[in-house]
Amino acid sequence: MSDSEDDRTTRDRTEPQEELELGEMIEAEVARLVQHPRAEAARLKQVAAEGEQGSTPFIEMVLVARWIVPFVAVVIAIALLVYFKA
Secondary structure, X not given: OXXXXXXXXXXXXXXXXXXXXXXXXXXXXHHHHHHOHHHHHHHHHHHHHHOOOOOHHHHHHHHHHHHHHHHHHHHHHHHHHHHHHO
């Protein structure tokens, strides 16, 4: 190995690695959404439009789910109503 590779591996071992704190990230996102929901919705739409974040597919799924979930709930309610009336 060359000196630059040795330096790089030594530096990789000595530098503290940033750990992904999922709980803290979720807490920050929820707090931002609760405090300023319209501003956060606009920001999320902008992030989804840019399409460069890793969260873009999840944002798009939520946008689609907000229309599909009520539709499915109505269909299930109608099916249960028909089932119990028959």
